[in-house]
Amino acid sequence: NAGVTQTPKFQVLKTGQSMTLQCAQDMNHEYMSWYRQDPGMGLRLIHYSVGAGITDQGEVPNGYNVSRSTTEDFPLRLLSAAPSQTSVYFCASRVQGVYNSPLHFGNGTRLTVT
Amino acid sequence: TQLLEQSPQFLSIQEGENLTVYCNSSSVFSSLQWYRQEPGEGPVLLVTVVTGGEVKKLKRLTFQFGDARKDSSLHITAAQPGDTGLYLCAGEGFGGAQKLVFGQGTRLTINP
Numbered sequence: 454n455a456g457v458t459q460t461p462k463f464q465v466l467k468t469g470q471s472m473t474l475q476c477a478q479d480m481n482h483e484y485m486s487w488y489r490q491d492p493g494m495g496l497r498l499i500h501y502s503v504g505a506g507i508t509d510q511g512e513v514p515n516g517y518n519v520s521r522s523t524t525e526d527f528p529l530r531l532l533s534a535a536p537s538q539t540s541v542y543f544c545a546s547r548v549q550g551v552y553n554s555p556l557h558f559g560n561g562t563r564l565t566v567t
Numbered sequence: 568t569q570l571l572e573q574s575p576q577f578l579s580i581q582e583g584e585n586l587t588v589y590c591n592s593s594s595v596f597s598s599l600q601w602y603r604q605e606p607g608e609g610p611v612l613l614v615t616v617v618t619g620g621e622v623k624k625l626k627r628l629t630f631q632f633g634d635a636r637k638d639s640s641l642h643i644t645a646a647q648p649g650d651t652g653l654y655l656c657a658g659e660g661f662g663g664a665q666k667l668v669f670g671q672g673t674r675l676t677i678n679p
Binding site: 457484495498545552553556558559560 | 571573576597598600602607608609610611612615617655657659665666667668669670671672
């Protein structure tokens with residue numbers, strides 16, 4: 454019963470490096486999203502997707518790219534990492550089209566950019 | 568942009584005491600969800616309130632949705648060390664892509 458799986462769990466990058474945070478879910482959820490969590494800021498939405506081939510920006514999209522080629526996977530790409538992107542990143546999915554459905558979260562990726 | 572303000576941000580109390588956490592906004596939400604997060608894990612849903620004035624109970628936890636659907640509260644009776652964690656409220660708007668907006672969180676510590 455995997456749910457939402459995120460890899461890696463920890464990552465250290467140098468400024469300017471690029472990387473992809475992986476997210477996969479096995480619940481057949483059409484809605485998937487990426488949040489970043491910083492102290493005192495709660496969870497802020499980066500990008501989201503309501504189905505394969507459809508993505509849109511959240512409140513803090515700058516510096517991040519996403520794509521959704523399959524229902525299961527929703528990778529988050531950092532094109533040129535900056536220290537301001539040091540954070541804990543969470544991927545979450547939910548049933549699309551059903552109000553009040555819960556978000557199912559992965560266990561997060563802790564990213565440090567030096 | 569819809570914003571949710573949670574208070575207090577930090578709360579440390581003794582086992583057996585009662586406490587209330589507040590989640591306030593100037594925006595109206597179709598529903599509010601409360602999540603709890605343990606260290607090293609993602610948030611997990613506790614409850615969803617959908618009707619103005621609604622009250623839901625989960626053992627010693629009581630959740631209330633304001634009549635105007637702009638605010639919510641979480642009350643814990645006789646807190647226990649196992650209640651320690653980060654509590655997050657999240658509001659869902661009307662229409663659109665069902666994005667959830669989160670409050671800043673309340674870090675609760677219950678001391679034995």
